[in-house]
Structure formats: C-alpha cells, structure tokens
Amino acid sequence: MLVFAAAASGQADDGHTIVQNGRAFHPGEVTIAHGDTLSFANQDEFIHQIYVKSDAMTFDSDEQPPGQTVQLKFPTAGTFEVHCHIHPKMALVVHVK
Amino acid sequence: MHIGPEIGTQGQHLRISVLALAILGGAVFAAPALADAPAPSALDNGMAMFDSGKLLATGGVTNVEGAGGGGLATWALITGYGTDNGVGVDAHYTYVGLSDYNLQTVGVAIGVMDRVELSYAWSAFDTQQTGAALGLGKGFTFHQNIAGLKVKLFGDAIYDQDAWWPQISAGAQYKATDRSAVIAFVGGKSHDGVDVYLTGTKLFLAQSLLVDITLRETKANQLGFLGFGGDKSNGYSTQFEGSAAYLFRRNLALGAEFRTKPDNLSIAKEDAAFDVFAAYFLNKNFSLTLAYVNLGNIVIHDNQQGVYASLQAGF
Amino acid sequence: MRFFTVAAFVLACAGATPAFADDDSLFQDLGGRDVIEKIAQYTAANFLADPRIKATFDDTNMERFEKLLSAQFCVVAGGPCEYKGRSMKDAHRALGLDNADFNAVVEDLQDALDKAGVPFATQNRFLARLAPMQHDIVTK
Numbered sequence: 001m002l003v004f005a006a007a008a009s010g011q012a013d014d015g016h017t018i019v020q021n022g023r024a025f026h027p028g029e030v031t032i033a034h035g036d037t038l039s040f041a042n043q044d045e046f047i048h049q050i051y052v053k054s055d056a057m058t059f060d061s062d063e064q065p066p067g068q069t070v071q072l073k074f075p076t077a078g079t080f081e082v083h084c085h086i087h088p089k090m091a092l093v094v095h096v097k
Numbered sequence: 098m099h100i101g102p103e104i105g106t107q108g109q110h111l112r113i114s115v116l117a118l119a120i121l122g123g124a125v126f127a128a129p130a131l132a133d134a135p136a137p138s139a140l141d142n143g144m145a146m147f148d149s150g151k152l153l154a155t156g157g158v159t160n161v162e163g164a165g166g167g168g169l170a171t172w173a174l175i176t177g178y179g180t181d182n183g184v185g186v187d188a189h190y191t192y193v194g195l196s197d198y199n200l201q202t203v204g205v206a207i208g209v210m211d212r213v214e215l216s217y218a219w220s221a222f223d224t225q226q227t228g229a230a231l232g233l234g235k236g237f238t239f240h241q242n243i244a245g246l247k248v249k250l251f252g253d254a255i256y257d258q259d260a261w262w263p264q265i266s267a268g269a270q271y272k273a274t275d276r277s278a279v280i281a282f283v284g285g286k287s288h289d290g291v292d293v294y295l296t297g298t299k300l301f302l303a304q305s306l307l308v309d310i311t312l313r314e315t316k317a318n319q320l321g322f323l324g325f326g327g328d329k330s331n332g333y334s335t336q337f338e339g340s341a342a343y344l345f346r347r348n349l350a351l352g353a354e355f356r357t358k359p360d361n362l363s364i365a366k367e368d369a370a371f372d373v374f375a376a377y378f379l380n381k382n383f384s385l386t387l388a389y390v391n392l393g394n395i396v397i398h399d400n401q402q403g404v405y406a407s408l409q410a411g412f
Numbered sequence: 413m414r415f416f417t418v419a420a421f422v423l424a425c426a427g428a429t430p431a432f433a434d435d436d437s438l439f440q441d442l443g444g445r446d447v448i449e450k451i452a453q454y455t456a457a458n459f460l461a462d463p464r465i466k467a468t469f470d471d472t473n474m475e476r477f478e479k480l481l482s483a484q485f486c487v488v489a490g491g492p493c494e495y496k497g498r499s500m501k502d503a504h505r506a507l508g509l510d511n512a513d514f515n516a517v518v519e520d521l522q523d524a525l526d527k528a529g530v531p532f533a534t535q536n537r538f539l540a541r542l543a544p545m546q547h548d549i550v551t552k
Contacts, residue, residue, distance in 0.1 A: 023471055045506035047498060065498075089471040150512030152519065180511040182552070211511075259544040303540035305533055346532055347522065 017041055018082075018092060020048045020064075025082070025092035034096050037073045040082075042066050048084050056080070148183035149412050153347050154378045155255055156208065158386045159189040159409050161320060162270055163204035163218025164245045166296075168374050168388050168405055169356040170338040172309045173266035173298035175249055176216070177208030178381050178412055184209055187411025193390060195401040199223045204243075214247040214268075222322040227398060233279065239322045245270040254300045254307075263299035263308075270294075272321040283396075284362045285324025286331050290316050305344040307352070312337060318361050319395060327361030334359045348378040368393020372405060384409045432490040432541065439491035441534050448489065452482035454524035464516040468507060488541045501548040510552040518542075 019026045020042045032038065042048050042064050052059040056076045063086070064070050074080065074096045082092040157174045160166040165176030168191075177185020185208040193200040204218030220241040228237030247268035254264035273289035274280065280288050296311040313336045316325040326332075336359060342352030357369040374388035388405035395401045432438075442448055456478045460466050469477070486493035497503065518539065525535045 086473050086476060087471045088473055148512045150510075150515050152515050180515070182510055182512065256543050256546040258540045301540075302543060303537045305536045344532070344536070 020044050020084075020090075023087050024090055028091070029093040029095075031095040031097065032074060034077045035073070035075060036096075037071050038094065040064070040070045040072065042068050042070075047086060048090075049086055050082050051085055052080050052082050054078075054080055060085075146179070146183045147185065147412055148180055149178040149185070149381050150180035150183060151178040151185070151211070151381075152255065153381060154344075154350060154376070154384075156185060156187070158376050158384055158407060159187065159191070159204065159206065159216075159218075161191065161193075161200070161202060161220070162243050162245065162272075163189070163202065163206060163216040163220075164247060164268065164270065165206060165208070165214055165216070166311075167309065167340040167342070167352065167354050167376075168372055168386055168390070168407065169354045169370055170309055170340045171247070171268065171294060171296055171311050171313075172340070173249065173252075173264040173296045174254060175208040175211050175214045175247065175266070176206045176411075177214075179208050179211065181211040185412060187409050189407060189409040191405070191407035193403065193405045195390075195392060195395070195403040197227050197398040197401060198225055198395055206245075212249050214245070214266075216243070216245040216247075218243045218245070220322075222319075227396065230397065239274055239276050239279075241272055241274045241321050243270055243272045243321070254298050255302075258300075258302050263297035265295070265297050267295050268293070272317060272325075274321055274324060277324075280324035283323055283364045284328035285318055286326035286328075287316075288324050290321065290325030292317060307340070307342045307344070307350070309340040310337070311339065315359060316361065317359065319358070319367065323362065323396075327363070329363040330359065330361045334361075342374075342376070348380075350376045352376075365396045366394055374405070382410060382412055432488055434490070436490040436492070438534070438537055438541075439486065439489040442489055442530055442538060443528070445486060445491060445493070447528055447530070448485050448491065449482050451521075451524050451528045451530070452478050452485055454527050455521050456481060458520035458523055459517070462516055462520055465513055465520075468509075468513075485538075489538060499548070500545045504549045505551060508552050509550055511546070511550055514546050514550050 016032065016036060017039045018030065018041070020040060021044045023044065023046060040050055045066055048064045050059070050061045050070055050072060056078050057080065059072055061070045074094060077096050080094045080096065082094060084090040155174065156176045156178055157165045157172045158167065159176065160168055160171055164171045165174055166172035177187055179185030186205065188205045191202040200220065200222050202218050202220040204216060206214060206216035208214050220243065222239040224231065224233060224237045226235055229235040245268060247266050249264065249266045252262050252264040270292045272292065277288040292313055292315040294311055294313040296309065298307065298309040300307045314333045315336055316333055318324055318327060336357045338354070338356040340352055340354040342350045344350050351374070353373045355369055355371050358367045360367045370390065370392045372388040372390040374386055376384060376386045378384045386407040389402070390405040391400070391402040393401060456474055459469055460474065480497040483493050483495040484497065487495045522535065
C-alpha cells in the first residue's frame with residue numbers, strides 16, 4: 001500500500017488515475033479520450049465504491065476497501081458523472097472526447 | 098440554601114452558599130456551549146470542557162462525606178458529567194433527620210477528566226434535645242470540614258461489560274471537627290483525622306445492577322463528629338461500606354447500602370449504618386435521593402433512624 | 413460466559429461472524445428482525461437529528477448505514493443475520509471519536525429502543541453487548 005501511495009502521490013499524474021481521499025475524488029474533473037480507462041485508487045481510510053448511471057453507460061462497482069483500485073473504461077464520448085453510493089456528496093465529472 | 102441558625106458561623110454559611118450558587122450559575126452559561134454555535138469564542142472554548150458527555154446517573158450521587166458515590170458508601174465512579182476529556186462539577190445539600198439528632202451537609206465536588214475527583218463538604222451534626230440531656234445545651238451542634246481526593250486507578254464501570262474486573266479508585270479524606278473540648282471529654286483523641294479508602298464499583302449492565310464495595314482505613318468516631326481515635330482504641334481500623342443498586346429506568350435507581358464504623362469510644366458503642374434508597378435523576382443537572390437510613394446507636398440513643406434527603410445540582 | 417464473550421469480540425474484530433448466534437434469546441426478546449430493523453431506523457434518524465454527532469453523517473448514505481446497523485444489531489442480539497460491514501475499529505478509526513461522541517450514540521440508541529417499545533431491562537442486556545465496542549470505536 002505504501003509503494004502504491006508513493007506511485008500515485010495523491011494526484012492524477014498520468015491523467016488517468018483518480019485518487020479517492022478525504023471522501024472526495026482528486027481531481028474532481030477530468031478530460032479523456034473515448035476508449036480510455038480511468039483507475040480509481042482508494043487512498044482514503046474509508047470504504048468507497050464507484051457507479052455511473054446514464055443512458056450511454058452504466059457501471060456499478062463492488063465495495064472498494066482502502067488500498068484497492070477499480071478500473072473503469074469510457075468507450076463513448078460525452079460527459080459523465082461518477083459517484084460513490086456510500087458517500088452521496090462525492091462526484092467526479094468526466095469529459096470524454 | 099437555608100441552614101438552621103445554630104449551625105456554624107455566618108461567614109461559613111455565606112461562603113458555602115456563594116460557592117454553590119456560583120456552580121449552579123455556571124450551569125446556565127455552560128448550556129450554550131452544548132448547542133450548535135456559529136463562531137466559538139474564547140468563552141465557548143473554555144466552557145466546552147464542561148462537556149456533560151457522561152451518560153445519565155454515571156457519576157453517582159454524593160454521599161455523607163461529600164464524595165461521589167451512593168448515600169453512605171463511596172464509589173469508584175468520578176463525580177460529575179465530564180468525560181475523560183472534560184470536567185464536571187456539582188454541589189449538593191443533604192438533610193438526615195434521625196429520631197434524636199439531625200445531620201446536614203453541603204458541599205461541592207469536581208471531576209477532572211474522569212480520573213480525579215476533588216470534594217469539599219461542610220457538615221453539621223445537631224444534637225437537638227439530646228444536647229440538653231448531655232449538659233451541652235439544646236441544639237448543640239458539631240461542625241466538620243471534609244476535604245476529599247479520589248483517583249481512578251483502573252477499569253471503567255460502564256464500558257468494561259466484557260470484563261470481570263470492577264472500576265477501582267483510591268481516595269483520602271481529611272476531616273476536621275470543632276468542639277475539641279467535648280471530643281476530649283467523651284474520650285476522643287483528636288479533633289481531626291485522615292481516612293483512606295479503596296473502592297471497587299461494577300455495573301452489571303446486562304442485569305441492570307450496580308455493585309460497590311469499599312474498604313476504608315479510619316479512626317473516625319461517628320463519621321468524625323466525635324473526633325478521631327478513642328480511649329477504647331486509638332489505631333486505624335479497617336471498615337467496609339457497600340451498595341447494591343438496581344436501575345429501573347435511565348433516571349431511577351433503587352438500592353441498599355451498609356457502612357461499618359469503628360468502635361473507639363468506651364462512652365457508647367457504635368453500630369454499622371444501613372439505608373435503602375431511591376435516586377432520581379431529573380436530567381444531567383439535578384438529582385434527588387431519598388432514603389430510609391438507620392445509623393444505629395449514637396451516644397445515649399439507640400436505633401437512630403429516619404429520612405435521608407439529598408439534592409445534587411451540577412453538570 | 414466471559415471466555416465466550418471475549419472470543420466473540422476477537423472474532424468480530426477479525427471480521428468473522430461473532431459467536432452470539434448460539435443463543436438467540438435476546439434477539440427474540442427484542443422482538444425479532446422486524447423490531448430490530450425499526451430500532452436501526454429510529455437510531456439512524458436520531459443520529460441525524462443529534463447536534464452533537466450529526467456532522468459525522470454529513471456525507472453518508474443513510475440507507476446503506478441503516479442496513480449495516482440493522483445487521484450489526486441482529487448479529488449482536490444473537491439473531492440469524494450476517495454482518496458484512498467492516499470491523500468497528502476499521503470503520504471508525506478515521507473519525508477520531510471520543511467518549512462524548514460514543515455516549516451521544518448510546519443515548520440516541522436508548523431513545524430508539526424506547527420508541528420501539530423495548531423494556532428497559534432488555535435494553536440493558538442489548539447495550540451490555542454493545543458497550544465494549546467503545547474500546548474499538550473511541551480513539552480520542
């Protein structure tokens with residue numbers, strides 16, 4: 001877990017890693033190309049989860065304990081919101097080109 | 098807080114009343130700190146240490162010597178509603194009306210971080226008609242100052258429900274009584290003395306039952322009113338006190354207590370004391386304890402029994 | 413009985429099913445699953461209304477929380493349920509809770525038990541099993 005934290009260093013350094021920390025997504029907004037995959041890294045002390053609900057795509061992950069990473073591919077262009085069903089205020093906006 | 102005219106000097110009476118009123122007045126200012134405040138001031142931060150965070154009734158009430166516990170027995174619980182991060186204070190007034198005497202106590206106590214308890218009580222024992230019979234004068238009254246310190250050593254009566262051990266505290270009380278001449282006349286060796294005690298209190302929550310056993314090393318005659326040590330025996334003796342209380346509701350406990358006492362004076366034997374009590378906790382600011390108490394023989398009168406009523410206010 | 417309770421406590425911390433399940437008398441005396449669900453519902457509502465602790469639940473999915481609470485209560489009472497949440501220690505570590513917080517929770521739970529009509533003596537049997545969680549939940 002320590003090595004992972006060093007690699008991610010709390011930021012989306014390659015544009016495709018989203019860190020969950022302090023019950024929030026970091027960064028809170030990102031732009032990617034269609035077909036790209038986002039890696040959600042739980043560096044928080046709380047369990048998280050991610051889901052997307054839209055006409056173009058739906059996704060619902062299992063519960064994601066601290067230290068675990070969940071991958072999510074965005075095949076279609078558009079703007080999507082990623083939420084956590086455990087923490088209703090968490091939101092990530094993804095612009096897919 | 099009115100106390101009978103025979104008791105103490107005016108100065109002592111005033112001092113206690115002002116202290117008690119200050120404590121109660123402080124309760125009024127502490128209340129806002131418990132609600133949602135937009136911008137905490139320095140006063141808010143200071144008053145926040147009076148967190149009133151303990152569960153109802155878990156500070157016990159105040160006993161005859163001003164220490165946290167039952168009515169007769171001292172408990173291992175630390176007085177007040179402050180948690181281990183805070184402070185709690187309380188003031189009390191107790192009246193005991195016996196067949197031939199009466200007893201009144203006023204005191205204040207503070208519980209610090211659920212670890213240390215400091216108490217001060219001022220107590221008056223009125224001989225009423227017996228005073229006349231003894232040639233002292235009707236309403237002749239003995240006065241006692243009691244300063245107490247209690248330290249929680251081990252355990253937590255509330256949370257350690259999965260453990261066999263009780264909460265254990267140790268304490269000491271310095272007691273000083275006036276009427277040195279009368280004390281010497283009845284055989285008492287000193288007008289002041291120190292009690293030390295070890296107390297274990299356990300709450301069997303699944304049975305709604307609280308049990309306390311206290312071991313006390315003391316030389317006090319009639320709780321100190323007739324001095325310390327005597328012509329019959331002048332050393333420390335080991336005495337016991339205990340309580341068993343059943344919780345009927347969050348705010349109501351019924352129980353029984355006993356307390357053994359030394360028998361140092363040849364002038365009159367001393368008996369163990371007993372009571373059955375009901376303690377009602379209106380809220381975290383007020384509690385009322387009513388008991389039937391039997392203190393046994395006091396000097397020339399046997400079977401001293403009657404009503405015990407105590408009001409505790411604090412937070 | 414004490415060894416039994418300590419073993420159950422240790423197992424609970426490891427995330428396995430606690431061993432209260434051997435005796436379901438408390439579960440029955442509380443009123444079974446229906447009442448326990450109500451207790452969890454009332455408790456969660458009390459938390460949200462409690463100025464002392466409601467901020468903790470600021471960003472919490474209360475529906476999920478209630479389900480977990482209900483499962484936890486059921487298991488602790490010896491009922492036929494499975495608690496799939498995290499251990500008390502893990503779930504509360506990051507919150508920096510103190511005894512005042514814990515006691516506020518107890519009072520809110522007591523109010524919920526009152527509302528659900530659970531007799532006081534039975535409430536205390538239930539609380540006695542929950543009380544030792546203080547050791548894991550309180551970190552300040």
